Amino acid sequence: MPARTFEKKPKILYIEDNRENRMLVRAVLEASGYTIVEAEDGLAGIEAAIREEPALILLDINLPGVDGYEIVAILKSFPNLASTPVIAVTAYAMQGDRQRTLVAGCDGYIQKPINVDAFPGEVAEFLGGKRERVEGREEGVYLRELNQRLVYRLLNQVEELKRLNQHFVRRASQLADLHRAVQDITSELGVAPMLERLLNALAQAIGTTSLRVDLSDPPGVSVVVAGATSGQPRSVLSGAGVEPAGEWTDVEWRMPLTVRERQLGVMVARHVLPPGAKADEEQLLKIVADQVAIAVENSRLYEGQTRRAGEQASLVEAGRLLTGTLQVSEVLQRLSELVRTRLGADVVRILLRDEAPGEFRLHAQVGSTRAPRKSAHVASDDDEGLVGWIMEHRSALAVSDVLARPGVKHLDWLRSEGFVSFLGLPLFLENHLVGVLAVWYRAPHTFLPDEIALGEALATSATAAIRNARLYEETQERLRHTATLLAVSQDASSTLDLTEVLRRCTRAMVRALGADTGGAWLSSAARDRFLPIVGYRVPKDVLDVLARTEIARADPMVQEWGRLEDAIHADDSQGDPRFAHPIARVLPHKSLLVQPMRWKGETIGGFAVAWLRDTHRFTTDELQLAQGIALQAAVAAENSRLYEGVKQQMAELKQTQAQLIQSTKLAAIGELAANIAHEINNPLTSVLGFASFLKERIEPGQPMREELDL
Structure with a gap:
């Protein structure tokens, strides 16, 4: 009889907790064309049977938790599985195990270990309808044994449920306490x-x-x-029949x-x-x-x-404070106060980069120090000092114990001030480091990342405000310089008096630069020396000395000055060798500016502007302003020279014209005299001829002869 052919591969469910057994059965049956579904415990097997609806179920009896006897009873209770053959695949350990499996509801059994050659045929027989049954006289004995087994198991489950109930009651009490603890x-x-x-x-x-x-x-x-x-610990199992607390x-x-x-x-x-x-x-x-x-x-x-909300509030306050003014000094002072308040610091200092390389100057400070440091110098290769490290790494530096940090400079000052912790924040303008925000604590301070981030955010806001304030101040400064140049131009063009022109230009330069005094010199007509022309706010005794002092062009230092096209200036003029000339020692000064007046590539004069009480730091805009005033003065001076030349030429022209008129008059008189002489000459010639004739006729000694001789 030919083997039965299935249109689809039969699906077989194998419930087995041993992985090796599952792999063996799968390999054997899949080679014979079956589809295998696996489950490794009883509950998973029940779920798989309901879900997959297999054609046959292979069941191991010795399963953990729910054993095979209970599994088969549960499977047979489902209407859609009642007719599905369940075959026990188990190893016999005791006599009667076969009968027990059949009485429990299995439709057959296959002994372990399986015979891999015969196993596919045995499965095919059960799929084909084979069923095994226990003889009637033995069935009652094994049914009673099975019932007793189920009763004992039920009692154990009841006890377990009681224990679990106590466990759940205590757990519920604990969870209630936990809920009260966290609510x-x-x-x-x-x-x-x-x-x-x-x-x-x-x-x-x-x-x-x-x-x-x-x-x-x-x-x-x-x-x-x-x-x-005190007392017995509160275990969830206490009172549940466990061993004594000892x-x-x-x-x-x-x-x-x-x-x-x-x-x-x-x-x-x-x-x-x-x-x-x-x-x-x-x-x-x-x-x-x-x-x-x-x-x-x-x-x-x-x-x-909360910190972020505080940071946002700080940034909002920073924006409000920093945008409330366009004065750089006020912006820096407000920033220092805000940082000190928000970070709880003792002292906050702002150092801005100076034009001199590596030089930082103090521009704002909040909090008192015993010995204020007005500046800090950083060498180009300095990577150990606090400011030097920030310059090198272009990032924030937080030091909880600044005195213990290697390479820190000015330890005496730090100890005298009692500083312990330090936070340094770089200030950037358009990616250029322009300063450092130094935050000092006199007590040990641990810097949190959010705290550093807040400081960096405040520094960023401050740099934006500094940029705006600087732009505003630069704009205002340039407007003032433009107004000054316009005023100088008007003053210079309103008169052709050279002395007055230079006096007005000197006054404008001294006022615009905030200097204390100034003066102007012009080259002599012979171009061999410079002559003092005017002075503004010059002390009288010094003015008398300067008025008598001429500067020879042959002087080497003056020649050096004359070759320069730009101004010569020094913040510390007393220590600058370029101002070692005796004329520069007549008046004691702290800062000095010498601005040449040049015309057509030649130095025709110059201005000297001095600061007597305080030193002055020159800016590019100030030097450009001084150059502009000097150019206006040079133009005015040249115009004045031209005017004087024109005046002289006009005078000479008038003199020549007068001489021409006089010559014309003299020529006319000469011609008149010639005409008169000609008119007189004719009768006179006749008279003279007749007199000569008479003289020849009259003898000497005669009275008439003497008159004729006359």
């Missing part, structure tokens, strides 16, 4: 105070002898509480505190437990650890949110 906990307390309050309540609720939490995020937080030490043992757990796969720290719990209670308590502690982790995370997030 009043608020994140507003802060992480450490919240943990101390929470752990005390939890230790009482779950009966631990001690409970400790060590956090890594936020770092440095560790809270330990001790539980109740047999209980001390157990310690280390539970990770994890939120969203991110570990916050660890919870360490110590408990005195009866035998067999460790697993139950561990489950409860896992729940407690999860709740603690959530509470820590909420508190951490709340603190972070």
Whole structure:
């Protein structure tokens, strides 16, 4: 008879807890064309049978938890599985095991270990309709035995349910206590105070002898509480028929505190437990650890949110304060006050970069110091000092113990001020480091990342305000310089008196630069020396000396000055060798500016402007203004020279014209005289001729002859 052919591969469910047995059966049956569904315990087998509706079920009897006898009874209770053959695949250990499986409801059995050659045929027979039954006279004996077995198991399950009920009642009490422990906990307390309050309540609720939490995020937080030490520990199994308390043992757990796969720290719990209670308590502690982790995370997030809200408020306040003025000095002072308030510092100083390389000058300070340091010098290769490190790395520097940091300079000043901790923040303008915000503490201070971030945010806001203020001041300065140049141009063009022109230009330069005094010199007509022309606010005794002093062009230092096209200036003019000329020593000065007046590539004169009381730091705009005034003066001086030349030429022209007129008059008179002489000459010639004739006729000695001789 030919083997039965299936249109589809028959599906077989194999319920077996041994992995090797499952692999063997799958390999044998799949080679014969069957589809295998596996389950490794009884409950999973029941679910798979309902879901897959297999053509045949292979069942191991010795399963953990619910054994095969109960599984087959449950499977046969489902209408859609009542006719599905269930075949016991088991190893016989005692006589009668075959009969017991058949009485329990199995439709056949196959002995382990299986015969791999015969096994596919045996399965095919059961799929083809084969069923095995117990003889009637034996069935009653095994049914009674099976019933007794089920009754005993039912009683054990009832006892287990009672024990579990007690367990659940106590667990419910513990959970209620846990709920009360956490319901009043608020994140507003802060992480450490919240943990101390929470752990005390939890230790009482779950009966631990001690409970400790060590956090890594936020770092440095560790809270330990001790539980109740009197009386029997509050185990969930106490009173449930376990051994006496004298047999209980001390157990310690280390539970990770994890939120969203991110570990916050660890919870360490110590408990005195009866035998067999460790697993139950561990489950409860896992729940407690999860709740603690959530509470820590909420508190951490709340603190972070509070800090961020404070930061936002600080930034808003910074924006309000810093945009309330366009004066750089006022902006820096307000920034210092704000940083000191927000960061709780003792002293805040702002050092801005000077034009001199490596030089930083103090522009604002809040908080008193015994010996104020007005500047700081940083060498190009300095990577050890505080400001030098910030310049090199272009990032914030936080030092909790500044005196212990290697390479720190000015230790005497730091010790005298009592400074312990330091936070340095770079100030950038358009990616250029323009200064350092120095925050000092006289008590040890641990800098948190959020604190540094707030300082950096305030520094960023400040640099924007500094940029705006500087732009405003530069614009105002340039407007003033433009107005000064316009006024100088008007003053210079309103007169052609050279002395008055130079007096007005000297006055304008001294006032515009904020100097104390100034003067002007012009080259002599012979171009061999410079002559003093005017002075403005020059002391009288000095003025008399300068008025008599001429500067020879042949002087080497003067020749050097004459070759320069730009101004010569010095913040510290007394120590500058370029101003070693005797004329520069006539008047004591702190800062000095010599601005040449040049015309067509030649120095025709110059201005000297001096600061007598305080030193002056020259800016590019000031030097450009001085150059502009000097150019206006040079143009006016040249115009005045041209005017004087024109005047002289006009005078000479008038003199020549007068001479021409006089010559014309003399020529006319000469011509008139010639005409008159001609008119007189004719009769006179006749008279003279007649007189000569008479003279020849009259003898000498005659009276008439004497008259004719005359």
